[in-house]
Amino acid sequence: MAAMAAEFSSGPELLRFLSQQQQHRLRLAVACGALATACLIAQWYLLCTLLFQGLLATPGLTLSPVLLAALVAVMLLRLGLLRAQEVLASNASTTGRQALRRALLQSWQHRPVYQLAQQSPAALASQWLEDVDAFDGYLARYWPQQYLTVLAPLLILLAVLYTDWLAGLLLLCSAPLIPLFMALVGMGAEQLNQRHFLLRQRLAGHFLDRIRQLATIKRLQAVAASRAEVASRSDQYRQVVMRTLKVAFLSSAVLEFFSSVAIASVALYIGFGLLGAINWGPAAGLTLFSGLFILLLAPEFFQPLRSFAQFYHDKASALAAANQLAPLLSRSDFQPAAADTATTTTPAAPVVQQLLISQLAVGYPGAARLQAGLNARLHTGQCLLISGSSGLGKTTILQTLAGLLPACSGSARLNQQPLATQVMAYLPQQPWLIAGSWADNLRLLAPEATEPQMRQVLSELGLAELVAESGLYRQIGEQGQGLSGGQLQRVQLARVLLAPTAVVLLDEPTASLDNQSRDIVINVLRQLKPKTMLIIVSHDPALQALADQHWQLTAATKDATPGLTAAPALEQVQHEA
Ligand SMILES: Nc1ncnc2c1ncn2[C@@H]1O[C@H](COP(=O)(O)OP(=O)(O)OP(=O)(O)O)[C@@H](O)[C@H]1O
The missing domain is CATH 1.20.1560.10 (ABC transporter type 1, transmembrane domain)
Structure with a gap:
């Protein structure tokens, strides 16, 4: 910083x-x-x-x-x-x-x-x-x-x-x-x-x-x-x-x-x-x-x-x-950006990886901390679910893990390296697309993806019909105009499927989706899970079934005392007061 x-x-x-x-x-x-x-x-x-x-x-x-x-x-x-x-x-x-x-x-x-x-x-x-x-x-x-x-x-x-x-x-x-x-x-x-x-x-x-x-x-x-x-x-x-x-x-x-x-x-x-x-x-x-x-x-x-x-x-x-x-x-x-090469060259490794979040506190600089004392230990194939009422800082936690915001205190380390410096996928609530073709948008995260791979992934996500006629090089309107919310979410997921990263952060991936799109997204996440670590902000009960650990945020967890609760039948989140 x-x-x-x-x-x-x-x-x-x-x-x-x-x-x-x-x-x-x-x-x-x-x-x-x-x-x-x-x-x-x-x-x-x-x-x-x-x-x-x-x-x-x-x-x-x-x-x-x-x-x-x-x-x-x-x-x-x-x-x-x-x-x-x-x-x-x-x-x-x-x-x-x-x-x-x-x-x-x-x-x-x-x-x-x-x-x-x-x-x-x-x-x-x-x-x-x-x-x-x-x-x-x-x-x-x-x-x-x-x-x-x-x-x-x-x-x-x-x-x-x-x-x-x-x-x-x-x-x-x-x-x-x-x-x-x-x-x-x-x-x-x-x-x-x-x-x-x-x-x-x-x-x-x-x-x-x-x-x-x-x-x-x-x-x-x-x-x-x-x-x-x-x-x-x-x-x-x-x-x-x-x-x-x-x-x-x-x-x-x-x-x-x-x-x-x-x-x-x-x-x-x-x-x-x-x-x-x-x-x-x-x-x-x-x-x-x-x-x-x-x-x-x-x-x-x-x-x-x-x-x-x-x-x-x-x-x-x-x-x-x-x-x-x-x-x-x-x-x-x-000065030449030394960190850039470090953040862009690390490919997703298929081996089991470890993520350790310890005593993480998040918030915006100059404002009171939103959450503190967050702890978790995850490895490849596991999913951490974060839920809690609006405004408690769920998105802020994801942004901090993604390195888009500085942590107030504590750390998140992937294989003992700071997580924020590693390549990871972050799917925000508002999907972002560039003005360009389907292929341009998919290759943002997966520059090496071939046409058959892209078609395969789009078909898994139920989007094959959209590119069947006009092809992968049809232009998508700026900010995804012409696509529904569910389709936009699935384009985001398609990028991750083409180039899975060790950690995938998802912010409300099923919110405001119709049942069919929601089922497709959940199914894809289930398939993705063994290859990566999923950290999902959601209230969707269907996604709870995917979770191995659960942070249930409450107003009380704002303070240094964690107060995090584990969801029934899920692995207990570590508390370190
Ligand atoms: N740029 C900012 N500067 C200061 N405070 C902010 C900023 N952006 C958001 N906040 C505040 O941080 C708090 C947490 O926001 P955040 O988006 O993380 O909540 P959330 O739990 O994800 O909410 P929701 O479920 O509604 O998406 C909110 O009270 C919000 O007003």
């Missing part, structure tokens, strides 16, 4: 961690960007020299071939460096997002089901897709740019200062204004982005619910009301998106204004300097060469700042997504 601890205390911490993981590529991208700036300075320098020497200093048009070749080489080198920067940063982003998605999967895997069930599937899908994709701009653009915003203008400033310190000073004075205004605008953008993400997740959940319940909504004639509700939610989302866009446009306008003013002031200085109107400082020494060189470099000085402002919104989006994901993730989620 250590993996469940939320080690990332905040979104910025998660962002830092992700960029640290990719720092090798990202630093190389920054180095390429800085070198590309150096090439840019060399490019303008060579161009000015070519023009000055070829057009003005010597009579006639004589362009030096060496300078020309150097100019082309520098331009090509710069293009190559820019491309390398882009590829490195984009690879860092792809790898970072892949790692994030893997970590999210691990986190979902480690989180107890009751926590996952609190979130709508659409919100989870939105986390998986949009929230993770929001990191793209941060890693591929913002991260390298935050360093290039300092490095590139610094290199250009040094070149300008070297050529004419007064022009350099003008650029230096105007530069800090831009980040200052950007920071002010950016703070607002961050809050808006946060709201934007929350609203999108809620809208996704709301919309999916309506789509799922489409038939019910039509039956209740609530289509108009639903449409109005979706429209109103979408409108709220639209308003937040528009506000975010307004902030983005405002920040661009601020930046354009200040950089235009700064470039104009440098141009004025050079113009008046060349006309001889300024006789102060280095102005008197200005030439057409130095003037042109500075004028070409001035917009380049602001370009990294402009890009930074543009990418600042990538950071705001990534931060909002990181704030959503940080509480769900821990550093251990980013």
Whole structure:
């Protein structure tokens, strides 16, 4: 359960961690960007020299071939460096997002089901897709740019200062204004982005619910009301998106204004300097060469700042997504899942196995324990029946045994290994099927099952007719639509029959079944019993006949004193007070 601890205390911490993981590529991208700036300075320098020497200093048009070749080489080198920067940063982003998605999967895997069930599937899908994709701009653009915003203008400033310190000073004075205004605008953008993400997740959940319940909504004639509700939610989302866009446009306008003013002031200085109107400082020494060189470099000085402002919104989006994901993730989620292989490779062994449940207490974290002092010793071929009135924690016991919930105390060990880490079948009250064919659904638990095996099992379960005509590759509707409750239960059992596991947990397998389906299910369980250990939650008297041990839960068994009773003629459950 250590993996469940939320080690990332905040979104910025998660962002830092992700960029640290990719720092090798990202630093190389920054180095390429800085070198590309150096090439840019060399490019303008060579161009000015070519023009000055070829057009003005010597009579006639004589362009030096060496300078020309150097100019082309520098331009090509710069293009190559820019491309390398882009590829490195984009690879860092792809790898970072892949790692994030893997970590999210691990986190979902480690989180107890009751926590996952609190979130709508659409919100989870939105986390998986949009929230993770929001990191793209941060890693591929913002991260390298935050360093290039300092490095590139610094290199250009040094070149300008070297050529004419007064022009350099003008650029230096105007530069800090831009980040200052950007920071002010950016703070607002961050809050808006946060709201934007929350609203999108809620809208996704709301919309999916309506789509799922489409038939019910039509039956209740609530289509108009639903449409109005979706429209109103979408409108709220639209308003937040528009506000975010307004902030983005405002920040661009601020930046354009200040950089235009700064470039104009440098141009004025050079113009008046060349006309001889300024006789102060280095102005008197200005030439057409130095003037042109500075004028070409001035917009380049602001370009990294402009890009930074543009990418600042990538950071705001990534931060909002990181704030959503940080509480769900821990550093251990980013490590390869060692436990996965252990849980997926253990095949069902036909030999006799031993299950020892000792002093098990179950409940939901943060709430009072539901049951405590549960003890049992089972071996292959035995069945434990759990019964008791509603709400006493029968399903919770099964979920704890299945490892879907942490035990409050005590243990359940199969052949001395924790049961929760072993492969087992758990058939919940609500059967779950994936959108796919019969074969897809059966092979979820039995990937090796052949067609004849699947047909044989379906026929044992009285489902042969359903696949007789259209075959095993006919699609089953999502969540088993088109199948009755009894048929769904039998599809669940078919999976277990195809790949029996050492322990099979069943939650009310015969509840709300017609007599015929119930008889089939009980008969199949009877056949299954010698090959496995059955733990069944049920009140069905017919299933009591299968049971070797019985936990009769009562309100009193909530406390540490077990109070479990054995059913007549059944093996007494061990009590260890
Ligand atoms: N996610 C949860 N967080 C906290 N308590 C929960 C959660 N889910 C269920 N409970 C509570 O745990 C108690 C036991 O639930 P459980 O489903 O295990 O009962 P049960 O004996 O299987 O009931 P039933 O026979 O009606 O299926 C209930 O009181 C329920 O309200």
